[in-house]
Amino acid sequence: MSTLKEAMATLIEVFHKYAGGDELLNKAELKVLLEREFGDMLVLVGNLKDPRVADGIFRRMDLDGSGSVDFAEFVTMVAEFTAAINNMHCR
Numbered sequence: 024m025s026t027l028k029e030a031m032a033t034l035i036e037v038f039h040k041y042a043g044g045d046e047l048l049n050k051a052e053l054k055v056l057l058e059r060e061f062g063d064m065l066v067l068v069g070n071l072k073d074p075r076v077a078d079g080i081f082r083r084m085d086l087d088g089s090g091s092v093d094f095a096e097f098v099t100m101v102a103e104f105t106a107a108i109n110n111m112h113c114r
């Protein structure tokens with residue numbers, strides 16, 4: 024499998040690992056995902072122990088305001104983070 028396809032498969036795998044059977048991330052599931060997957064990048068996600076920070080990230084990711092984060096909303100967030108990291112590396 025090409026490197027990019029592997030990255031895409033990983034995104035799908037990670038989402039389903041945290042989303043559970045309903046294939047949606049609720050607020051608690053998203054917090055666990057952020058802590059485990061981005062815990063060493065708190066400069067990007069802020070201090071998740073502050074509920075206002077966690078709520079803010081959830082609201083920002085829940086683009087359609089449905090009360091949950093679907094796969095498309097998840098990959099949008101990952102793309103934003105990836106672009107931010109790329110920008111930091113390019114400076």
Ligand SMILES: [Ca+2]
Nearest residue numbers: 085089091092
């Ligand atoms: Ca949503």
